[in-house]
Amino acid sequence: MKTTGQIVYDAIVDLHNQEQIVTRKVLCEVTGLKMTIIDDHVSRLCDEERIRRVENGVFVPSDVPPPARSISVTQIVGGLTRIEIGDECLDLWPREARALASLLAGFANQFAMIQAGNEIGQLVMQQQNTLKTVRRELAAVMAKVDPPPQLDLLASTHQD
Structure with a gap:
């Protein structure tokens, strides 16, 4: 069974891989978790440097692949x-x-x-x-x- 932290992280990675903008609201909709739980896990994931904020309220995984080749x-x-x-x-x-x-x-x-x-x-x-x-x-x-x-x-x- 996945922890809620892993569910939030997996949702961030999946959304990013699908070229979707990852926000707190989107994470709530995708995971079904409450905003306070999302905020707690997002903060923790940022502290652990597993994700990073690209701008206020928008997140991406830290391990982003290089730009696509031609x-x-x-x-x-x-x-x-x-x-x-x-x-x-x-x-x-x-x-x-x-x-x-x-x-x-x-x-x-x-x-x-x-x-x-x-x-x-x-x-x-x-x-x-x-x-x-x-x-x-x-x-x-x-x-x-x-x-x-x-x-x-x-x-x-x-x-x-």
Whole structure:
């Protein structure tokens, strides 16, 4: 059974690996733990230098891998596929390329989901900003109406 400290640390690592921003609120949502418990463990993990604050309220694991190297894939006449990662080069026959592709398919799906999540998040923020603006404008219009309209639909439709 994992300790709550390990649950918090694993959530930070998992979120970071999925290119998500790790905040206290997100950790509460992901782990289901209360904010006070999250704060306690985050503070302890920072003291142990297992995580670090990149800015106020945003955390990353201390052991962050180096930046990704450049990657290219080239189809070569004769059926070979050349994969270059940084200075490394690998030539694959079609059967090998298919086997590698099937092994990497999960990563491609995960990337697509991360992209979709980021785009949905941006759309939600835009909609929230638009809704705030509309509410402010409506409040301003309603404040100018003197007296406020009475919405008694039953009285106007059932007059005998």
